[in-house]
Amino acid sequence: MASVTFVGILSELVPSGILPQMTEGLGVEESDVGFLVGVYALASAVAAIPLVSATLAFNRKALLMALLIGFAVSNVVVGVSSSYPVIIAARIVGGICAGVMWPMIAAYGTRLVPEHMHGKAITVIMSGNTLGISIGLPAMTAIGLMFGWRSVFLALGGIVAVIAVLSYFFLPSVSGEKLSKSNSPLAVLKMPSILIVLLLTFLSVAAHYGVYTYITLLVEMIGFAGGIGVALLIFGIGSVISVVLSAKYIDAHLRPLIVVMLGIGGLSMALFLAFKGMAGVSHIAFFLWGLAFGPLVTMYQTAVSKQVEKAKDVATSVQSSVFNLSIMIATWVGGMLLNDSPSAGIKRIVYLSLACFIAAMIIAFLAKRTLRSSPVPASRK
Numbered sequence: 001m002a003s004v005t006f007v008g009i010l011s012e013l014v015p016s017g018i019l020p021q022m023t024e025g026l027g028v029e030e031s032d033v034g035f036l037v038g039v040y041a042l043a044s045a046v047a048a049i050p051l052v053s054a055t056l057a058f059n060r061k062a063l064l065m066a067l068l069i070g071f072a073v074s075n076v077v078v079g080v081s082s083s084y085p086v087i088i089a090a091r092i093v094g095g096i097c098a099g100v101m102w103p104m105i106a107a108y109g110t111r112l113v114p115e116h117m118h119g120k121a122i123t124v125i126m127s128g129n130t131l132g133i134s135i136g137l138p139a140m141t142a143i144g145l146m147f148g149w150r151s152v153f154l155a156l157g158g159i160v161a162v163i164a165v166l167s168y169f170f171l172p173s174v175s176g177e178k179l180s181k182s183n184s185p186l187a188v189l190k191m192p193s194i195l196i197v198l199l200l201t202f203l204s205v206a207a208h209y210g211v212y213t214y215i216t217l218l219v220e221m222i223g224f225a226g227g228i229g230v231a232l233l234i235f236g237i238g239s240v241i242s243v244v245l246s247a248k249y250i251d252a253h254l255r256p257l258i259v260v261m262l263g264i265g266g267l268s269m270a271l272f273l274a275f276k277g278m279a280g281v282s283h284i285a286f287f288l289w290g291l292a293f294g295p296l297v298t299m300y301q302t303a304v305s306k307q308v309e310k311a312k313d314v315a316t317s318v319q320s321s322v323f324n325l326s327i328m329i330a331t332w333v334g335g336m337l338l339n340d341s342p343s344a345g346i347k348r349i350v351y352l353s354l355a356c357f358i359a360a361m362i363i364a365f366l367a368k369r370t371l372r373s374s375p376v377p378a379s380r381k
Contacts, residue, residue: 001109001171003163004064005128007156008101010072011094012040012327014152014212017141017232019216021149026084030217030342031335036091037213038335041327043095044102048324049185052317057176060108063100064171068164072157074347079153099324103316106301111142111174119251119302123243126298130243133311134236134290138229177313187317188308193254193370197303200258200320200367204300205323207265207356208293210330210349214338217346221232224286231286238290246295250302255371258299258364265292266357269350297323303371 015022015036028115055063074094078087109121140241144152188194211218219228246354271285302320305312333352338345364371 001105001125002128004068004101004105004167005126006132006136007071007128007160007163008098008365009129009132010140010156011075011160011184012044012098013037013133013137013212014140014144014156016213016215017137017228017342018144018149018152019214020142025149026082026087028084030214031338032084034213034331034335034338036087038328038331039088040091040095040098041324041331043092044099045321045323045328047096047099048103048317048321049314051096052103052313052320053185054061055100055104055176056313057178059176060104060111060174061167061171062173063104063176064108064167065164067097067101068160068167070094071101072160072164075153075160079150079157080173095324099310099317099320101322102297102323103301104313106305106316108174110305112172116251118305119254119298120247122302123247123250123295123298123306126301127243127247130294132238133293134232134239138232138236141229141232185314185318188299188318191307193307194304194315194318196363196367197307198319198371200303200364201300201319202326203356203360203363204262204296206330207269207353207360208296209327210334210356211269211325211346211353212293213331214258214334214346214349217338217342218272218350221343221346222272224282225279226229226283231233234283234286235293238287238292239294242291242294243298246298250295250298254299254302254306254362255368257295258303259361261292261295262357262361262364263300264288266354266361268292269354269357272350273347273354300331306372307370319375 013032018035019030022036023030071094072088074097077090081087081090105125106122109125109361110118113121140152140155141297143155164215216228219231224231246257268289269287271281271288275281275285300319300323301316308315334345334349337348
């Protein structure tokens with residue numbers, strides 16, 4: 001399951017790491033390549049709620065196999081096409097598959113473990129997301145620099161095909177659930193606690209992805225020593241460390257974990273603004289940003305999972321829609337800010353990110369009832 005989220009996040013974000021190469025190869029603007037990330041996220045956001053609801057009764061393993069096939073086809077088409085509209089269409093297909101995959105894979109995993117381990121199960125599954133960003137994206141960026149940007153998408157298509165075969169042989173078959181009024185998306189949206197988690201999701205994702213989508217431009221603006229490769233490596237190391245730590249504390253200390261991660265994210269943006277590319281400080285800023293980013297998906301999917309007992313797929317699909325809609329809005333706003341000047345635009349994006357981090361941290365600190373911890377079984381106390 002972690003390997004599925006690994007290729008899922010790579011399919012979404014690889015244009016960010018090879019933005020200059022895709023811009024030159026397709027003869028489009030930088031904001032157009034950023035749009036390929038945004039439209040993928042928009043498709044995920046639009047598809048998640050209706051398609052997760054429509055497929056709730058499907059066998060989880062069979063559904064996952066269909067989604068992996070969709071991922072593979074989407075990446076291969078992008079890798080072989082020279083038409084920007086065709087590439088957009090392929091990205092939309094991939095986004096639709098992601099819109100169903102993210103909420104269903106987390107719920108799939110939680111059905112295999114007891115309640116007090118739901119947070120840890122989601123953390124393990126979503127570690128693929130962090131490893132994809134920390135290891136996969138730098139590796140794919142390096143492949144793109146060496147063999148061309150098309151090789152990245154073709155390689156991804158091949159990797160997804162291999163994962164599909166492994167999933168067929170090793171994942172357990174789990175039946176779906178029947179959709180009812182009590183577990184519908186509308187019922188979920190009527191819960192105040194869910195709305196709080198959705199607001200936190202929106203602010204946190206916008207804070208991270210508004211900058212991350214244009215990370216190559218941030219590296220250029222601050223004159224980062226080591227370039228994009230070193231920046232992604234340091235960011236990735238921080239992400240891996242935070243995922244390992246969060247797996248230990250997420251069930252028992254969810255709210256403190258969220259507050260601390262948001263504070264660290266805000267601090268990293270402040271360091272970029274205050275010290276720009278100062279040697280050492282900017283490296284620490286990328287490390288701190290990675291720390292804050294690592295458990296991003298896990299924290300809020302765990303928070304949503306704690307609010308409902310049944311149809312966790314539906315609840316997490318609502319959260320996933322907001323997650324991906326936030327990416328779309330962040331990339332769209334970022335693209336507008338970049339229209340005047342890439343250097344001034346990226347600085348404004350960082351300021352906006354800082355504001356989002358601060359707002360989310362305040363809300364999380366006050367949300368004591370919503371971000372509650374899971375009770376530890378008596379035998380483990």
